[in-house]
Amino acid sequence: MIDTVYFEEDASNYSATNQIRLALPDANWIPIDRFQEIFNIRTQNFRIQKKNPALIIAKKHDNFVLPAPSGFGMGSDQNFYFSHMYNCLYDCGYCFLQGMYSSANYVLFVNYEDFFEAISETIHLHKNETQTYYSGYDCDSLAFDKISHFSGYMLNFFQNFPEVEVELRTKSIVISSLLMRNPIKNCVIAFSLSPDSIAKKLDNKAPSIRRRIKAIKELSEKGWPIGLRLDPLIYTHDWKLKYSDLISDLMKQVDLCNIHSVSYGLLRFPKRMYKKISNLHSETGLFAFPMEENKDLISYSEEIENDMYSFIQKKLRAYLPEIKIFHCSN
Amino acid sequence: MSNREVNIIEASYKKSSNIYWTCWVIALRAEAISIIRLFNMKKVETHSSFQIYASKEAGHALIISGIGAIKSAAATAYLKAQLDIESYAAWINLGIAGYYKEPIGKFFQAVKVYSQERNRTFFPGFRFSKKVAGASLLTLNKTEKIYEQPLLYDMEASGFCEIASKFSCNELVFVFKIVSDTPESSTKKITGKTVEELVEVNLLILKGLLSEIEKLSKIEMNRLTLPEEVFEMENSINFSKTNSHKFRQLYKRWKFIHPEKSLKELNLSAKKAKEIINFLKKDISLNMNSRNFL
Numbered sequence: 001m002i003d004t005v006y007f008e009e010d011a012s013n014y015s016a017t018n019q020i021r022l023a024l025p026d027a028n029w030i031p032i033d034r035f036q037e038i039f040n041i042r043t044q045n046f047r048i049q050k051k052n053p054a055l056i057i058a059k060k061h062d063n064f065v066l067p068a069p070s071g072f073g074m075g076s077d078q079n080f081y082f083s084h085m086y087n088c089l090y091d092c093g094y095c096f097l098q099g100m101y102s103s104a105n106y107v108l109f110v111n112y113e114d115f116f117e118a119i120s121e122t123i124h125l126h127k128n129e130t131q132t133y134y135s136g137y138d139c140d141s142l143a144f145d146k147i148s149h150f151s152g153y154m155l156n157f158f159q160n161f162p163e164v165e166v167e168l169r170t171k172s173i174v175i176s177s178l179l180m181r182n183p184i185k186n187c188v189i190a191f192s193l194s195p196d197s198i199a200k201k202l203d204n205k206a207p208s209i210r211r212r213i214k215a216i217k218e219l220s221e222k223g224w225p226i227g228l229r230l231d232p233l234i235y236t237h238d239w240k241l242k243y244s245d246l247i248s249d250l251m252k253q254v255d256l257c258n259i260h261s262v263s264y265g266l267l268r269f270p271k272r273m274y275k276k277i278s279n280l281h282s283e284t285g286l287f288a289f290p291m292e293e294n295k296d297l298i299s300y301s302e303e304i305e306n307d308m309y310s311f312i313q314k315k316l317r318a319y320l321p322e323i324k325i326f327h328c329s330n
Numbered sequence: 331m332s333n334r335e336v337n338i339i340e341a342s343y344k345k346s347s348n349i350y351w352t353c354w355v356i357a358l359r360a361e362a363i364s365i366i367r368l369f370n371m372k373k374v375e376t377h378s379s380f381q382i383y384a385s386k387e388a389g390h391a392l393i394i395s396g397i398g399a400i401k402s403a404a405a406t407a408y409l410k411a412q413l414d415i416e417s418y419a420a421w422i423n424l425g426i427a428g429y430y431k432e433p434i435g436k437f438f439q440a441v442k443v444y445s446q447e448r449n450r451t452f453f454p455g456f457r458f459s460k461k462v463a464g465a466s467l468l469t470l471n472k473t474e475k476i477y478e479q480p481l482l483y484d485m486e487a488s489g490f491c492e493i494a495s496k497f498s499c500n501e502l503v504f505v506f507k508i509v510s511d512t513p514e515s516s517t518k519k520i521t522g523k524t525v526e527e528l529v530e531v532n533l534l535i536l537k538g539l540l541s542e543i544e545k546l547s548k549i550e551m552n553r554l555t556l557p558e559e560v561f562e563m564e565n566s567i568n569f570s571k572t573n574s575h576k577f578r579q580l581y582k583r584w585k586f587i588h589p590e591k592s593l594k595e596l597n598l599s600a601k602k603a604k605e606i607i608n609f610l611k612k613d614i615s616l617n618m619n620s621r622n623f624l
Contacts, residue, residue: 044501045499048550052457052459234624288582
């Protein structure tokens with residue numbers, strides 16, 4: 001449970017802030033001027049801070065919508081992402097956020113309306129192209145939803161723009177708010193998945209794979225379009241068996257017609273992030289495994305890459321048409 | 331942490347039992363005396379007017395800074411330099427403070443420290459919210475008499491935070507304050523004896539916090555330090571800066587694969603830096619599937 005909330009005084013009158021006050025009445029609420037005075041300070045220690053993160057409530061002033069990195073999209077002409085939150089409740093060993101920020105505190109931007117206004121403008125600007133918007137790039141889209149209630153606002157907004165797609169990427173099983181409403185056909189609920197034994201080791205604090213698959217099944221039965229994200233692919237000596245089991249299990253349990261897309265991508269880090277994260281986790285096996293540098297990315301060797309990609313592709317093609325399978329490279 | 335990780339930390343800890351894990355920066359002797367006694371610290375001779383007390387066995391060092399943020403900052407830097415404090419040591423500023431309300435004697439962790447004079451804000455320390463109440467603190471250059479805002483008031487913490495967070499990570503810099511004066515109980519009532527008593531009655535809380543702080547320091551030590559054999563190897567062979575970096579990265583991986591082996595067993599002393607690096611690379615590559623990397 002969050003015991004301390006730092007809040008920008010400028011952000012104190014938003015309805016989201018008021019809702020959070022009701023949700024966290026016993027927390028110590030401390031006023032601040034700007035979130036940058038406490039978040040991502042160079043001398044902060046992500047690993048220690050992660051043991052008891054605080055919530056920082058802030059107002060975002062710019063960069064509400066950003067172009068998604070190349071290689072991130074699922075076939076649209078234009079791909080964008082937006083981050084109403086920085087950092088995540090979970091503590092996944094491979095997460096790039098720990099290399100991006102030196103702070104593990106959660107930052108929640110409560111001026112939701114400003115995000116939607118910026119997204120509206122972007123939609124209008126690219127009205128002649130297909131567009132996908134990604135939520136959950138700098139956080140988990142649903143994990144904090146019981147406190148932030150962001151997904152409800154977001155879905156209400158995108159419901160009015162059926163011509164564009166939005167993806168909520170998550171590992172969370174907090175899906176009751178989704179189950180209570182009718183599915184929105186342009187909203188993809190995308191789950192990040194790894195084989196159970198890998199998730200048990202690396203997806204700290206996240207729901208088990210069994211529970212994630214159960215949530216996927218429930219959403220799919222209700223008619224929500226489902227995204228399956230096998231990203232990052234993690235190498236182990238028996239990875240073929242592990243990924244084979246995971247894919248079979250998923251395809252058996254989820255109605256294939258409701259699978260919007262499946263994407264996969266190797267464990268990879270920008271060079272600078274890798275250095276920072278491996279320094280934080282020098283004792284863990286994930287970063288002890290030999291990785292190679294290729295075009296400013298650190299990842300497994302080309303041999304492992306080719307081997308894993310061809311295997312995963314082959315497995316997925318046995319169940320799904322090519323058009324639903326995507327390879328993420330950045 | 332896994333048992334293996336705990337064992338590694340414990341082993342390193344035993345080897346480095348003669349280091350200072352905790353450094354105290356305290357304004358007044360009356361605030362410090364209970365801590366000096368608790369850890370059986372002895373006076374360290376210095377060539378300055380700062381008084382330092384330390385116990386290598388207990389792993390604690392303490393400096394009496396005098397009153398004021400500048401003195402607190404200077405004392406922090408002096409203690410660091412004088413005893414060559416490691417970057418995984420915890421730094422603690424303990425002292426009395428004014429507060430906007432009773433009760434006298436209440437113990438706080440300052441989670442936000444603001445200096446009006448310097449217009450700087452600090453957010454020191456890992457928050458121990460389950461063990462102790464957190465509060466914001468305002469550092470002033472004179473005693474507060476009005477207690478207008480719901481804050482703690484002191485005269486040192488901001489100077490301490492500014493300097494201590496340059497020596498250890500911010501999460502290992504702590505400000506603990508005990509309420510000594512309020513609008514109902516003025517500073518005039520404070521004597522050396524009452525200050526000593528205020529600290530004494532809070533020792534139990536402090537001991538509980540110290541055991542948690544020590545755990546955090548050990549985690550940080552494990553992250554920052556390398557085994558002695560790495561330095562021995564680097565000292566015996568001419569490593570360039572780049573090669574030293576490569577060697578250290580490879581060593582960590584090699585050690586993960588062979589936790590029981592030592593570099594000595596490899597008979598590498600006659601080899602050149604590049605040869606050692608290539609040897610480790612090859613060995614890691616050959617043994618890639620020998621253990622579970624998760």
